[in-house]
Amino acid sequence: MSGGMDLTELEPGMGQNDAGRNMDFLLDIPLEISVELGNAKIKIGDLLKLSQGSVVELNRLTDEPLEIFVNKKLMAHGEVVVVNEKFGIRLTNIISPGERVKSLT
Numbered sequence: 837m838s839g840g841m842d843l844t845e846l847e848p849g850m851g852q853n854d855a856g857r858n859m860d861f862l863l864d865i866p867l868e869i870s871v872e873l874g875n876a877k878i879k880i881g882d883l884l885k886l887s888q889g890s891v892v893e894l895n896r897l898t899d900e901p902l903e904i905f906v907n908k909k910l911m912a913h914g915e916v917v918v919v920n921e922k923f924g925i926r927l928t929n930i931i932s933p934g935e936r937v938k939s940l941t
Contacts, residue, residue, distance in 0.1 A: 871914070871925055872903045901928055910939055 874894030886892070896902075901913035904925060914925040931939075 867906050868908075870905045870908075872905065909936065911936065 874896030876892050876894050878892065901915060902925060903910055904912040904914055904927065911931055912927045913929040913931075914927045917924045917926045
């Protein structure tokens, strides 16, 4: 017997299909998705001088992909699109599960 516990050990007689159905509750867990256009560092004095119409230059070029975060973890890259007069993001690259695990450490 190995040191790890299998999900089917939680309920005797529960098969893989039963385990999948019992895990359906995970599909309703809300996640926070955010998109980073870029960032900038400015001095407090410059921040206080900002007014309506001011422009803050970001560190990202216009042709660079945006970063999409799920619960503050990088999950994908994408580009801005407009859908029904609202901004959206088209995913161009999804970070592999292995790379996501590496980012957690």
